[in-house]
Amino acid sequence: MSTVELKMPKMGESISEATILNWLKKVGDAVEEDETILEVATDKVDSEVPSPCNGVIAEIRFEPNEVVEIGTVIAVIDASGEVTVTPSVESEVAKDKKQPEKEVAIQEKPIADKEFRSLNTGDNDGFLSPLVISIAKKENLSIEEVQSIAGTGEGGRIRKSDMMLYLKNRTYPLPSRPQAIAPKPAYNAPPINFIEGKDRIVEMDRMRKMIADHMVYSKHTSPHVTSYIEVDVTNIVNWRNQVKNEFLEKYGEKLTFTPIFVEAVAKAITAYPMINVSVDGDKIVVHDDVNVGMATALPSGNLIVPVVKNADEKNLLGLAKNVNHLANSARNNALKPDEIGGSTFTISNVGTFGSLMGTPIINQPEVAILALGIIKKRPEVITTEKGDEIAIRSMMYLSLSFDHRVVDGFLGGSFLRKVGDELEAFDKNRKI
Template sequence: MTTDVIMPKLGESITEGTILEWKKNIGDSIQRDETILEISTDKVDSEVPSPASGILLEILYKTNETVPVGEIIARITDSNDEKLPKVENNQTISDKKSNIDETISLEESFDEKKCETDNYDFDNKRRFFSPLVKSIAKKEGVSQAELSDIKGSGHNSRVNKNDILSYIKQKKQLNSESFNDFDIDNDTNVNNQIPSYNQEVSNSSNEIEPMSHIRKMIAKHMIESRDTSVHVYSSNEVDMTSIVNFRNNNKKSYDLKYDTSLTFTPFISRAVIKAINEYPLINCSIVEENINHNKNINMGIAVALPDNNLIVPVIKNSEELNFLGLTRSTNDLANRARLGSLNPDEAKGSSFTITNPGIFGSLFGMGIINQPNVAILSVGSIHKRPVVKETDFGDVIVARSMMYLTLAYDHRIIDGAYGTKFLRKIKELLEKFSFDEIEL
């Protein structure tokens, strides 16, 4: 008896996953609920448990392949299954794997012959195309002939999502070139028209390291944001002395009473929520040429991970939470993000984002907007420094706990006056924070 291992649906919005690493090889024994592979969905990496005990018979997709949710990615067989190749006592492990590979090849050959009766997902070259690939091809106007000519990098040279998206991107780039840019009379190769940027690499001194999947996703999102939003920045300094004093005086008792840490983040989040209620355009998103007015404030909190990557877990409907709720949600999401145990849906759907380079000692930061948001708030470190204060007896120099806030906003829909007023409102709310709403 064989059991299928399928690409799991780890969240409502998840449609596919990328295989990061197979924890088991073909022929390895495995226990039910033991980790069989690691996958990545957008920014979240997850472990996939085995659905049954037995021996891994087939691996249908390789590392770094992107697979639609619900697709069979491997098969597990009972140890007594007749399909499992027998290993003689004098056989080596290498011989064992060779026998298994031969068995798998025979099964694949049988499956392909069986499928020839159904031409829906095959072309005239007998190449298989998944429903996802065919859907993308139809949407982007890729003909069956073009699809047949795409070189696949997937299992059995199948065309996967990355292959067709790469083809579509290259096709659009070529179509955007002027007709006169090509010397047709000289039969110039189109590929020669695409500039190639080769960097000389010294074999003796440089080490080339491939990007991890999550780093590729971060890089992709950053480039998309830079090319999408018109970033404008405004900064302001905030006197955090009253909040610092309150936290210092109550942190220990608050931690003991509620079993959660009292950090500065919920103070800032609370002020942002109140400011958004007064300046709701900050909480919008742009959909094509329309402005989407989000009903809820889904607060993204950027979290630095132990592997030097970044993730943005989201507090959904943050405006409905009191101060304690914000504190617990922030700490819970941040802790689980660092442990790699977030649900993929918990890192999606933000309408505004807060990032805090200040925890690493930075005075201020200039954030990249988390798409499809139209603004992101960067929080600097809190430092004591001399500040001039006006009194009834004249100006005096006093030591105050000061912090810089920097707002990045999308100039397509938010002008400087609106963005600056929003930032000033946050400053006012923090400097005159209402401590009465915090139960001690």
């Protein structure tokens, strides 16, 4: 038998290893020269590895998500076209033939990377390249801190440039801490009722897995408390309706409610700076910059949080330009690394989806997040010069979830009320 060894190709001067993402061929499959056999990933790029010759796959030596050094033999091809396999490979071929399609799909689910496990992170399907792991170890980053970094690679993958940008803007050294572990439940999780032929299984993409991990970590880390207020935003609604066309014609920018909300939040943070903090063990890190994150839904259905940097230093026009740019970039998957990192407080406009109110989960390592409900017209009792009257007003619920480790009811309630007061005090005669 004439065999050809397929080796992990060199993919750059500084690249010493790569991770196998997916095998497109299995043992026993015929391949043609230059036909793609597998996909591999480095910190810099994803690549397809072609077959060096015509033949049949005789042996596959590494599984998906395994890290392999450059130059290592990863597969063997029988160039004669007649595959002769070792017993172990024969068993794999037989296994592939016997398994139904559904079981094969489950078998190909990515497994936790060995280097990833060495960080004491536990099982996690999110891909971290060896280079990213190496940087994390060197800089003493905890896994939760690494997972909070917004990746700009394929499927939200964290790249070296993302790590470097994060470290450059890191204002306080946060030492590695073990991830909070939920107590083991005293009962077994109820089984999922899967109906063959009716129900279907959808594999989470990497970004969804990272979001899931981040949300669970936040609930395990921060004791959440949520407070609510109702706000009369009639002046804002009427003013915007009057000036939005003029605003667009004059500045070339759409005037949405979001920059007005961001402005009110920035003013409230200035009044209550202890809401603009992070927790590091028994220390409170007070942030000087007021960077407001905007939870934004992507076309894929996933969530991303672009950040309005130094929101307290911008006027309404500056905020409108910034908000529009970030929203458009998010929709077109064109956000830059520095536009999705460094938030110190987050807002989530759940009213966009028609929700009356929400109980948002804190965006770690922040300590509070504000949800804005739908604006609805309702009859309300208002006080005028003539006394109490019933009038049609535009009303909105605000809800603030805060970390009770460092934010007590007085601070949380006072901050939330300040946001509401800023919105209700909006000048209906404001000039653009």
